[in-house]
Amino acid sequence: MGLDLNLLVPLDALLQERSVTRAAQRLGLSQPTVSAALARLRRHFGDELLTRVGNTYELTPLAERLAAHAAQALGSADRVFETRPVFDPAHALREFTLVVTDMHLATFGRTLAALVRVAAPGVRLRFQHNTPHIVRRAPEHLRTVDGMLLAQGLLANVPAIDLYEDRWVCVVSSDTVNSGPPTPEELAARPWVLPYHVPPFGFSPLHGLHVQGIEPRVEIVIENFLAMPYLIAGTDRVGVVPERAARLFRVGSGTAVVELPFGTGRLVESLWWHPQHERDPAHIWLRKTAAEAGQLVAASTAETAPRDTRHS
Numbered sequence: 001m002g003l004d005l006n007l008l009v010p011l012d013a014l015l016q017e018r019s020v021t022r023a024a025q026r027l028g029l030s031q032p033t034v035s036a037a038l039a040r041l042r043r044h045f046g047d048e049l050l051t052r053v054g055n056t057y058e059l060t061p062l063a064e065r066l067a068a069h070a071a072q073a074l075g076s077a078d079r080v081f082e083t084r085p086v087f088d089p090a091h092a093l094r095e096f097t098l099v100v101t102d103m104h105l106a107t108f109g110r111t112l113a114a115l116v117r118v119a120a121p122g123v124r125l126r127f128q129h130n131t132p133h134i135v136r137r138a139p140e141h142l143r144t145v146d147g148m149l150l151a152q153g154l155l156a157n158v159p160a161i162d163l164y165e166d167r168w169v170c171v172v173s174s175d176t177v178n179s180g181p182p183t184p185e186e187l188a189a190r191p192w193v194l195p196y197h198v199p200p201f202g203f204s205p206l207h208g209l210h211v212q213g214i215e216p217r218v219e220i221v222i223e224n225f226l227a228m229p230y231l232i233a234g235t236d237r238v239g240v241v242p243e244r245a246a247r248l249f250r251v252g253s254g255t256a257v258v259e260l261p262f263g264t265g266r267l268v269e270s271l272w273w274h275p276q277h278e279r280d281p282a283h284i285w286l287r288k289t290a291a292e293a294g295q296l297v298a299a300s301t302a303e304t305a306p307r308d309t310r311h312s
Helices: 005-017 020-027 031-045 061-082 102-119 132-136 138-144 184-189 204-211 228-232 281-299
Strands: 050-053 056-059 094-100 123-129 147-151 160-173 191-195 217-222 238-242 255-258 266-272
Touching (some): 005 031, 102 281, 184 204, 228 255
Parallel strands (some): 191 217, 191 238
Antiparallel strands (some): 050 056, 147 266
């Protein structure tokens, strides 16, 4: 069977809704029309895609894999047809997708959204949660999104702009804090909670330990920063987060922020994008607005606890 791109839209709707009826309602089509599309898709893939289990439908293993690809393909198609020779933010109808962590969303994302709302009320921001899988495949994933917030130095041969500086700090349970910062040996003796632990990329805050021949014992790996207090408080665990994330920990979290015993822990947050966006007027505006948001984040003062303050 030849490739029919018209089937991409019903494929995405069927895989998202897992129902012919709901997919038809979503697309504004009749149920027989969507049923016919499903039949053609089943013949094309040689797979049922949707299988009945009781009163509901479930995706087949192949359909599970197709779901992400279909969404990404439609997103790429949308960006193709949204492209214009000029970009007028005041009248533009456009969606930008950025990959961020929970901490980025609460700081940079909030600031960027405020700027976009004023300058481009018809523009929509979609924030996609970052994961180690995305980080490992960042150059490939950048083809399907408008940008990704990652620390400086993680990628190579990809365009980027620096947004703002931060620094790495240690997080420990407040009842384990002594008079001074923990020594490297003390840190090595404790179990660690590491966010976004992607060994091939390394983890810059741990470089000081590695230089001293100390390998921390990683007990828990998480895909966020703001959940750190729930895994640290009342335990002997130690974690490392950007200081701006630590400022967002609630008062009474039972944790304390302490200095790293080596170096400054400097961190530069950057916006990365695929070279295909380099000359797109809309993307140029997005980057300019992101840079402005980064300047505002850099100039902001902590509204919660300052560094080295215990959240007990």
